[in-house]
Amino acid sequence: MNEEKSGKLKKLLPLAGGFCTGILNGLFGAGGGMVAVPFLRSGGLDEKESHASSVALLMALSAVSVVLYLWRGSMTVGDALPYLPGALAGSAAGALLMPKISTKWLRRIFGLLMIYGGIRMVMG
Numbered sequence: 001m002n003e004e005k006s007g008k009l010k011k012l013l014p015l016a017g018g019f020c021t022g023i024l025n026g027l028f029g030a031g032g033g034m035v036a037v038p039f040l041r042s043g044g045l046d047e048k049e050s051h052a053s054s055v056a057l058l059m060a061l062s063a064v065s066v067v068l069y070l071w072r073g074s075m076t077v078g079d080a081l082p083y084l085p086g087a088l089a090g091s092a093a094g095a096l097l098m099p100k101i102s103t104k105w106l107r108r109i110f111g112l113l114m115i116y117g118g119i120r121m122v123m124g
Contacts, residue, residue, distance in 0.1 A: 014043060018057075025061040026068075033058055034114050047103045051110070055095075 017039025025032030033054045040050035069075045098106070 013039065017043070021057065022061050022064075025058060026065050032061060034117070037110065047106055048098060051098065051106065052095075 017035065021032035021036040021039065023032075024035055036054040036057055037050045040053050041047065045053060070077070101109075
């Protein structure tokens with residue numbers, strides 16, 4: 001592949017990754033992280049930067065999804081309210097723990113969660 005085509009492909013990768021992440025996040029509720037992390041890694045970020053950047057990306061995508069779901073009447077804020085305290089505490093714990101977890105174990109945990117999520121989706 002010549003340098004010009006390689007440069008164009010490199011510019012399209014973030015767009016394609018963002019689109020796939022957005023679709024999955026909108027359909028499955030934050031499932032876009034499974035796509036975002038590998039795309040961010042292929043864009044040159046290290047493992048931990050990819051996971052942290054994925055969280056920031058998914059925050060924005062989730063906000064858009066919430067607005068659309070509320071607008072359509074598919075949910076109410078009250079539906080999510082009981083889960084928010086635990087989710088906020090878990091988010092803080094995860095952000096504090098990530099720097100202490102080795103990249104090797106972070107990959108293993110992420111891979112196991114992807115497998116678990118896939119099995120749950122297939123088994124319905």
